Amino acid sequence: MLELANIRKAFNQGQHNEYWALKGIDLEIPPARVNVLKGPSGSGKTTLLTILGCLARPTEGRVRLKGEDISGLPERFLTEIRRSTFGFIFQQFNLVRGLSAIENIILPGYPTGTPRARLVERAEALLADMQLSHRRDAKVEWLSGGEQQRVAICRALINDPEILVADEPTANLDSKLSAEFLAILRRLAEAGRTVILTSHDPLVVESEVVDRVYSLRDGQLIEVVDTRRAWP
Amino acid sequence: MNRWIEKQRHLIDFTASSLARRKGKSLGLLVVYTLLVFVLASVSLYTHALRNEATRVLAGTPEVVLQRLIAGRHDLIPPGYIEKIGRVRGVQKIEGRLWGYYYDSVLKANYTFMVPSDRRIAEGEIVVGPALERSRGLAEGNGISFRAYSGELHTFIVSEVLAHESELVNADLVLMSEADFRRFFAYPDGHYTDIALWVANPQEVRNVGLKLINALPDSRPILREEVLRTYASIFDWREGMMLALLSAAILAFGIFAWEKAAGLSAEEKREIGILKAIGWETGDVIAMKFWEGFLVSLLAFLLGYVAAYVHVFHFEFALFAPVLQGWAVLYPSFALTPKIDGLQVATLFVFSVLPYTAATLVPIWRAATTDPDTVMRS
Amino acid sequence: MSRPSDRVLAFTLFAAALFAATFVDAGIRRDAHEPALQRTERLVEDLRLSDLVLFTEARYTRHLSQADLHSAFQDHPVALEHFPSGSLLPPPALLLDRHEPLDREAAPSD
Ligand SMILES: Nc1ncnc2c1ncn2[C@@H]1O[C@H](COP(=O)(O)OP(=O)(O)OP(=O)(O)O)[C@@H](O)[C@H]1O
Ligand SMILES: [Mg+2]
DSSP: OEEEEEEEEEESTTSTTOEEEEEEEEEEEOTTSEEEEEOSTTSSHHHHHHHHTTSSOOSEEEEEETTEEOTTOOHHHHHHHHHHHEEEEOTTOOOOTTSBHHHHHHGGGGGGTOOHHHHHHHHHHHHHHTTOGGGTTSBGGGSOHHHHHHHHHHHHHTTOOSEEEEESTTTTSOHHHHHHHHHHHHHHHHTTOEEEEEOOOHHHHTOTTOOEEEEEETTEEEEEEEOOSOOO | OHHHHHHHHHHHHHHHHHHHHTHHHHHHHHHHHHHHHHHHHHHHHHHHHHHHHHHHHGGGSOSEEEEEEETTEEEOBOTTHHHHHHTSTTEEEEEEEOEEEEEETTTTEEEEEEOOSSSOOOTTEEEEOHHHHHHHOOOTTOEEEEEOTTSOEEEEEEEEEOOGGGHHHHTTEEEEOHHHHHHHHTOOTTOBSEEEEEESSGGGHHHHHHHHHHHOTTEEEEEHHHHHHHHHTTTTGGGHHHHHHHHHHHHHHHHHHHHHHHSOOHHHHHHHHHHHHTTOOHHHHHHHHHHHHHHHHHHHHHHHHHHHHHHHHTSTTTTTHHHHHTTOSSOOOOOOOOOOOHHHHHHHHHHHHHHHHHHHHHHHHHHHTSOGGGGGGO | OOOHHHHHHHHHHHHHHHHHHHHHHHHHHHHHHHHHHHHHHHHHHHHTOOSOSSOOSSHHHHSGGGOOTTSGGGSOTTSOOSSGGGGTSOOOHHHHHHHHHHHHHHSOOO
16 A cells, blocks of 8 residues: 655754764555554654644655555655545544634535535435434533544544554543543544554554554664454 | 635635634634725725716816916906907907805805806805705795805895715806906906806817917916816825824734734644645645635635725715815715726735735745655654 | 525625715715706805815915915925914915015025
8 A cells, every 4th residue: 555665764964963863764554544643752653643644754765555656756746645545534633723613624625626526425425324423513622532533533534544544542531531532543443544643552552443553763663563463 | 726726715615614714713803894895996996986087077078278477476357359359360268257255154165156258147145066055955936145255245145055976076167247256356347257268179289388488478378288287186185194194003913914914823723734744745735725715715805896886986985075075165976987997906906915815825835845754642 | 505605795785885885875975956056156256255164274375376486385384384274285286486586596605
């Protein structure tokens, strides 16, 4: 699905505070699986995730999406790919305050020019799937943390992406909500979506819904473990 | 095309709800902005219409008004002067005018007393302009006394009040018979205030003026052309006191708008980051902000202009008239004929919509081009 | 769900309609004023009037076109006016033309 070849990423390149956050990473993300990037703080998880999700470009190396090299594409095309192929869930949820749940969910659909009725219809289906239909018109700042997270998931899914990317998605959730969230991810993966998340929460890393764990340290991939026995 | 329209509507959706979110601020901005357009448009519409009306109405002024100067001061036309002019070639008709000012110490107002050449007014009677009707409470059949310079009181009966529809030219007039006029002002017989004359060939007016100065070196001819030019330049001088005052307001608004539009709040910056991360292009964010600036300024322009129109043509420019009328006690109340210049409206549109729209776009440029991954690190 | 953009566009359209209506109203009023304007034109001709009754505060403001070289309007162009109307109206161009060379001659050389 997604392949990285010899990815290196420098911040402030050429300056006195140049810092290499990733130092040559090769990995392959299989489709329709739940993948977790783990590692100590500062090991480069978020940096790697932004490269996987086309939010940032690597300084060196290639990113291949479904066999196609996308690391050299201009910004416009990258945005297009990001919009159609990726859905994002952020640690702070990053919902737009003041807008209702449903308005937040349909935001990623705006630049596509999809008719509003269609977007709303899809958003309602997603809300129903998350058991959130009753909170449809509530302003997002009034929602509980778990509800906000589910709204964020709906938003990530509105453009029907193949890959779902989440950075520390459970950091703001208690263990019960985290478990529920993981169950949702499992469902999405079983429905054919690829899920990539970062975490240092053992509850996530050791969870049985996770298919594969990538361990990072100091910007290098040190271990890849397939955790689930039952591969189809 | 449909997709494009749908997308713009989405962007307007977002803009509209973000404006609604900052309700107080947006509404305040719209109100101040609308007020500014209102003031500018009021002054602009008013002066344009007044200028037009003046040019139109004064087209019937005598072709030449001839004054006599002594030691650089205006003086009476002595007997025999008119006959001398009669010998200047090209002059078709000559008439001595009798008029002057009267200061009414009751109202502290100046009236224009004159002897009409088109009608006979019986001795002891006067015809008054509508401003006198209003301020002195005069009506047909009422009597009024004026104190002459000699000190004696003269009483006149009002036989007619001039038409209200012509207040712009007749408001302060007091018309009386020649005998009354001469008696009241102790005006010497055979003397006139000035001379109105008409020229047979309109192309010759300038020449006739020159000939008059040559023949009568103490005369000062005022051509109709000059009268019209005086009124065409009405309110142009230093763009007017009001516009000068207004420029301070414009400046203040400029600063306010800049501050509001240019300084993106942290909240807005965060929002732009989110939008970019979830797949909005730089162009989408800019288009969204464009709609914000454009819609706000367009609305301010439309509402301000409509309010100004109603103010000028339905309410006689009531809010600002006192400024323009200066210290005058008698002022005409007149409904101007709406004469609107397309170019003038277009200029107003451009000057009210463009700068603000541009001001909203400038800061967004930088924010919108930030890398989408920054949102991961907030 | 009523759409925010629909509300904004509807309101803008409404304002635009009002804007357009002012032009229609202007046309109607112009026609309605026409007879009165013609009567005023005739009055100006009949009474040999030469000026508008805009500022009656002083003789040189009442009859602007008759103002002479020595009234307040013809003070130096940058002089402060006694009457507010002075700041709204320039002195007649003809007088200015005559005054300018004089001013230049009178100015002390530096
Ligand atoms: N914009 C930047 N400029 C300079 N250095 C950066 C920048 N972003 C990240 N870094 C550095 O890169 C390294 C990797 O950062 P990254 O956010 O990927 O770590 P992480 O594994 O996600 O950590 P955590 O678990 O704390 O989220 C860190 O040392 C960080 O300081
Ligand atoms: Mg991180």
